[in-house]
Amino acid sequence: MSDDQANPIRVRGLRKQYGSSHTLRGVDLDVRPGEVFALLGPNGAGKTTTVEILEGVRRRTGGEVQVLGRDPAEDSPRWRARLGIVPQTTGAYTDLTVREVVEHFASFYPAPLPADQVIGMVGLGKQERKQAQTLSGGQLRRLDVAVGVVGDPDLIFLDEPTTGLDPEARAEAWDLVRYFADQGKTTVLTTHYLDEVEALAQRAAVIVAGAIVETGAVSELGGRREVPATVSFTATGGLSAAGLPELPPDTTVDARTDDVITLRTHGPTRALAALLPWAAEAGVGELRDLRVHRPTLEDVYLKLIRENQGELS
Numbered sequence: 553m554s555d556d557q558a559n560p561i562r563v564r565g566l567r568k569q570y571g572s573s574h575t576l577r578g579v580d581l582d583v584r585p586g587e588v589f590a591l592l593g594p595n596g597a598g599k600t601t602t603v604e605i606l607e608g609v610r611r612r613t614g615g616e617v618q619v620l621g622r623d624p625a626e627d628s629p630r631w632r633a634r635l636g637i638v639p640q641t642t643g644a645y646t647d648l649t650v651r652e653v654v655e656h657f658a659s660f661y662p663a664p665l666p667a668d669q670v671i672g673m674v675g676l677g678k679q680e681r682k683q684a685q686t687l688s689g690g691q692l693r694r695l696d697v698a699v700g701v702v703g704d705p706d707l708i709f710l711d712e713p714t715t716g717l718d719p720e721a722r723a724e725a726w727d728l729v730r731y732f733a734d735q736g737k738t739t740v741l742t743t744h745y746l747d748e749v750e751a752l753a754q755r756a757a758v759i760v761a762g763a764i765v766e767t768g769a770v771s772e773l774g775g776r777r778e779v780p781a782t783v784s785f786t787a788t789g790g791l792s793a794a795g796l797p798e799l800p801p802d803t804t805v806d807a808r809t810d811d812v813i814t815l816r817t818h819g820p821t822r823a824l825a826a827l828l829p830w831a832a833e834a835g836v837g838e839l840r841d842l843r844v845h846r847p848t849l850e851d852v853y854l855k856l857i858r859e860n861q862g863e864l865s
């Protein structure tokens with residue numbers, strides 16, 4: 553197995569200084585073949601700096617970086633042709649039509665995808681004869697994606713690809729990322745939308761003030777699996793005066809304000825199995841306002857940021 557098959561991206565101790573300001577303070581990253589990997593973090597955390605160093609667009613101050621088996625600082629044209637880059641800012645495409653823009657960028661690559669296919673993939677078929685400068689913001693973003701992937705890359709960098717897109721265009725952009733994943737391509741996604749990460753990425757890293765504070769499977773980030781679920785409901789009728797039934801041992805009663813009862817438990821199904829006969833016995837067939845809440849990616853992400861922001865900045 554060659555190095556880049558082993559891991560398309562391997563970063564150790566990456567540092568970047570702008571003047572006296574330490575923007576990246578020793579970043580380690582491994583991105584695995586074929587995965588969608590999300591880089592998360594608040595504004596100014598260092599995501600774009602990291603990604604641009606990986607793309608060979610910015611120079612690092614220190615550390616080791618391997619992308620598709622090479623150091624991006626070597627800037628080899630053959631290596632660069634294997635990358636698909638969709639930067640954060642929308643391109644300036646002057647007075648060319650959509651098709652001309654795509655064909656123009658295709659001409660830089662040794663084995664590009666057919667322009668028709670790419671234009672269709674990003675949903676700009678109806679606009680292909682329009683001048684790029686007359687497109688809407690969302691359509692321009694799609695053109696950015698077309699330009700980024702027309703070289704049929706092995707590794708795709710998407711920097712906030714869906715910012716400014718309407719919900720339909722966003723769903724289409726997600727389909728496109730899934731399409732590339734199905735083709736076995738590796739994607740690094742920078743985004744502030746956690747639902748996007750949940751929908752698309754297998755693994756993620758959270759960067760705060762230039763340091764990675766957590767890396768792992770999206771489903772397990774921030775100890776999500778271990779955090780207890782919350783079960784809450786309003787105690788109506790006969791329940792308002794009733795004591796709670798025996799609940800599973802790992803359940804705690806978090807709060808009982810007025811008639812709202814909130815439990816924390818690692819076994820919400822078992823807790824409900826105890827609550828339902830208890831409610832029925834009190835003549836209550838439905839637990840009003842019943843909610844079972846497991847920590848979302850947003851919950852754990854915000855917690856990670858709050859815990860680390862003060863410490864690192």
Ligand SMILES: Nc1ncnc2c1ncn2[C@@H]1O[C@H](COP(=O)(O)OP(=O)(O)OP(=O)(O)O)[C@@H](O)[C@H]1O
Pocket residue numbers: 570575593594595596597598599600601602
């Ligand atoms: N060329 C530059 N010269 C000096 N400082 C810079 C330069 N580029 C970025 N920075 C600083 O480095 C820090 C990280 O910026 P970066 O753009 O990498 O963050 P980011 O995580 O991508 O933020 P955002 O979510 O807002 O896009 C910021 O404090 C920024 O001001």
